[in-house]
Amino acid sequence: xxxxxxxxxxxxxxxxxxxxxxxxxxxxxxxxxxxxxxxxxxxxxxxxxxxxxxxxxxxxxxxxxxxxxxxxxxxxxxxxxxxxxxxxxxxxxxxxxxxxxxxxxxxxxxxxxxxxxxxxxxxxxxxxxxxxxxxxxxxxxxxxxxxxxxxxxxxxxxxxxxxxxxxxxxxxxxxxxxxxxxxxxxxxxxxxxxxxxxxxxxxxxxxxxxxxxxxxxxxxxxxxxxxxxxxxxxxxxxxxxxxxxxxxxxxxxxxxxxxxxxxxxxxxxxxxxxxxxxxxx
Ligand code: KIV
Numbered sequence: 001x002x003x004x005x006x007x008x009x010x011x012x013x014x015x016x017x018x019x020x021x022x023x024x025x026x027x028x029x030x031x032x033x034x035x036x037x038x039x040x041x042x043x044x045x046x047x048x049x050x051x052x053x054x055x056x057x058x059x060x061x062x063x064x065x066x067x068x069x070x071x072x073x074x075x076x077x078x079x080x081x082x083x084x085x086x087x088x089x090x091x092x093x094x095x096x097x098x099x100x101x102x103x104x105x106x107x108x109x110x111x112x113x114x115x116x117x118x119x120x121x122x123x124x125x126x127x128x129x130x131x132x133x134x135x136x137x138x139x140x141x142x143x144x145x146x147x148x149x150x151x152x153x154x155x156x157x158x159x160x161x162x163x164x165x166x167x168x169x170x171x172x173x174x175x176x177x178x179x180x181x182x183x184x185x186x187x188x189x190x191x192x193x194x195x196x197x198x199x200x201x202x203x204x205x206x207x208x209x210x211x212x213x214x215x216x217x218x219x220x221x222x223x224x225x226x227x228x229x230x231x232x233x234x235x236x237x238x239x240x241x242x243x244x245x246x247x248x249x250x251x252x253x254x255x256x257x258x259x260x261x262x263x264x265x266x267x268x269x270x271x272x273x274x275x276x277x278x279x280x281x
Pocket of ligand 1: 028046047048049050051088142184207217218219
């Protein structure tokens with residue numbers, strides 16, 4: 001690994017080149033151990049601003065700061081070798097101007113070693129995406145349900161139903177034309193996601209979108225059954241680790257209260273010290 005990047009990792013152009021080929025496998029990660037688990041199986045690992053809700057207990061992603069994204073980005077970076085790491089730009093860190101977006105994206109890349117950032121928004125962000133990509137910042141775009149706009153949408157609703165489909169289509173075309181290397185389509189009707197995938201030249205990464213997308217992404221804690229606060233329809237639970245963890249913690253608490261833990265095999269005898277001064281097993 002190089003000082004600021006992942007020497008053997010997939011690159012944004014390599015991800016773009018997968019358009020229409022084998023589906024791209026993408027998951028979120030926020031910590032080193034989870035990054036190590038997902039890396040061998042994923043093409044893209046997103047340090048999503050969902051970290052605010054999933055790990056920090058925030059009610060939405062709006063309270064996530066640049067410092068939080070950088071800290072989690074650094075942790076994830078230590079666990080990756082192969083997958084492309086993308087770090088989310090948090091609410092308020094890029095919308096003001098292209099210059100603000102560049103300043104903060106450059107900081108994220110320099111301090112985390114990520115090769116790309118993700119930002120939410122379509123036509124309104126096209127100029128910023130053009131500015132960033134023209135200055136060495138690869139951008140993954142995100143249209144459809146963009147959670148940072150939850151207040152403007154009035155909730156986490158499906159976007160692009162009926163006549164609204166044309167708006168989402170225009171958003172996707174605008175970010176592709178502006179130079180994004182891939183675009184996340186979140187919570188849009190399946191036929192619309194399919195149509196956008198056919199029309200745009202860059203890979204579409206679906207979440208609550210369509211199997212026709214060029215790739216899929218889920219929040220890793222959702223698909224592992226670790227985050228139970230809300231269960232969107234688009235999440236398939238591949239495990240119930242939350243239940244397993246809860247049962248293990250209950251068993252530990254019971255054994256401590258009953259004096260059954262620690263047992264003989266978990267405590268130390270009074271063997272003499274070794275020559276080097278360390279404690280013998
Ligand atoms: O923050 C996040 O985890 C995301 C994905 C759900 C796409 O933006």
